[in-house]
Amino acid sequence: MKYDDIYFINANEALKVASQQNRWENDGKLQVCYYEGEKIESELVNLIHLPLNDFVNLLGNGTLRLPTVISTSGFEINFQEWEGMKLGFKNLLREAQELRNIMNKNYFMQSRSSNPDFNEKLRFYIPAHENTKVMRYASENIADTLKELGYEVYFDLYNGCEDMNCLKNMADFNPHATISINHILNEYLSDNVFHFVWIQDYWAQNQLPINYKLRQRDVIFHLTNHLGTALLNKKISSTYQPFCVNNKLFKLRPEIKRYNKILFIGSSYKHAYDEVIEEKKETICKKLFDLYVTKGYIEQDKRDAIRLKYNMESEEFNHIINYIERDLSLEYIIQNNKDQSIEVYGYGWDDNKNLDAYYKGPIEYGENLSMLYNSAKYCIVIGGYVMQQRTLEASASGSIPLVFDSRKSAADPESLGMTKSLLFFQTLDDFGKILNKNETVDLSVIVNENNFDSFGNKIVEYIKSFEEKKYNNE
Structure with a gap:
């Protein structure tokens, strides 16, 4: 089932629908509920305050999906006013979409032309999806480990409300490297940025065409040897990397009776x-x-x-x-x-x-x-x-x-x-x-x-070794 992302004139109606936490069955997208009026104090990530006078600016420059319909539920309105409101919403939505398209193109070009300085402290961009379990926590553990090792990390946790074509967060952060679970595609990355991908599921390699082109700075890990063989059949070389444990979180707790x-x-x-x-x-x-x-x-x-x-x-x-x-x-x-x-x-x-x-x-x-x-x-x-x-x-x-x-x-x-x-x-x-x-x-x-410390150090050492060889060859 799919749900429309809705712009509500009545804030209470938006709260009611957002509280249902409706998700698309096929990909876990979370229905977004925007609303006009006074801001409601809420922890619901899909309940978004969006005053009409900021509609175009906030949506066009933002990262969330745009609403597709307007709702006047809980708000008394006559037919003529409703027709005018629908037309006004349609025009605002068109303006927001045009601005979003321009901004997304700019973010893409910004990402593609990135040239980070490797003399700076390394920056890692690590995306994850909240509606996954194993993948999300693996990404989060990598992020926490790299932070503890002293590096800058942007752990970008998607909750299902995002415009997946928007590269704003990554482009603004300008990372030296990205790290992702299962997502190997690299078309949005500059040749100067490292891309570490840990393939943990068969569906990830099934999505790739044979002879998919890797860049020099793409580094692929496979969770099992079976996955490594499947990748090699597509001419993609990879390195074995089993699951890791966060031994700062999973540890002996002597106070607990066994x-x-x-x-x-x-x-x-x-x-x-x-x-x-x-x-x-x-x-x-x-x-x-x-x-x-x-x-x-x-x-x-x-x-x-x-x-x-x-x-x-x-x-x-x-x-x-x-x-x-x-x-x-x-x-x-x-x-x-x-x-x-x-x-x-x-x-x-x-x-x-x-x-x-x-x-x-x-x-x-x-x-x-x-x-x-x-x-x-x-x-x-x-x-x-x-x-x-x-x-x-x-x-x-x-x-x-x-x-x-x-x-x-x-x-x-x-x-x-x-x-x-x-x-x-x-x-x-x-x-x-x-x-x-x-x-x-x-x-x-x-x-x-x-453990994740070993994995994090492996990634950092790869970057340093690659950059050192490049410097020596120049």
Whole structure:
């Protein structure tokens, strides 16, 4: 569903609609509600005070989407006045759009011609979207780390109200480098500006054409080796970079009592599974899950054989795999280990009757999540690769990750931290066995290998090394 961005004559009506926090289903855009009259004190980011006498100037020079309709709801007006108001709004909107187009073009040209002085303190522009979870917090952690390292950072958090064609914030900040998650496009950047991109999801590389041209100062990281291979197939070279942990936020908290319980933190994938339209999806799902239970991780050649047998699209097939590796696996573990104290946190589990007794609701990211990890001896890590965010954040908080062994996928190269810090179970039936062994691990190894300080320093060192080589060659 899509919503119009509205200009309200009645401020109270604007407040009422803005409070509904209506978002577009396809991309998470948040409906913007502008209003005339006295300013309302509110923390709603989509409730914007916009007096008519400032309409053109504020919108034309701003960064938010322009309204598309005017509303007189809650305001008495006759037909003639309404017709005049609509015409006036249309004319003001046209003027604002013309000014916005001019300003956006100027910002684009300003960005394209930028030539920052690398003798100054480095400036990093880092955009993120509020309606994402993993991507947003990864960007925010990078931003916080670079600030702590002494650099200037503009963390530009989009809340869904923005004109996505507007480069005002970045152009005004004039960064030496931009850092983004998944967004590799570089057409708006000067050749003098570095562009670091961390590809974490397949959809990001799927959007790129084959032989996409990288600039000299584009640096691409991939989250898993599978993503690295997919990028290489498009002639894009990249460097492996697993998830990192903010060990100033996720840390040991000795004041919290640690119980002999097991946590799972993560959202259900059932909504995506339900959208799969393959009529034999239940048969395919059962066949795959039976293999998963008896044999453990399903290697890629076996997956491909099953997918081709049923002539399924890769995307729909992957939704089934994700549902198996997350929802069905978690249910199986819990149902077969009822003697254990297990708690489930996240989104989308409300309707799962098999988990009613274990589901505790969502948990806020950050300190609250670290405190929760600190209260538990173990954390469940299930899925198609090992170095997940929960693996590191649990480890940093002293909760031992119990990891389904997906190392055959070669999604992430094995490290010393994997060997010394994690407990692996080969099949779902092996889960209880590793608990009975009561093995000890050294969680500090994997945390020290994969923290944001190391990643931030890697980025800074790359810039300094590049600039030094350029200076020596001149």
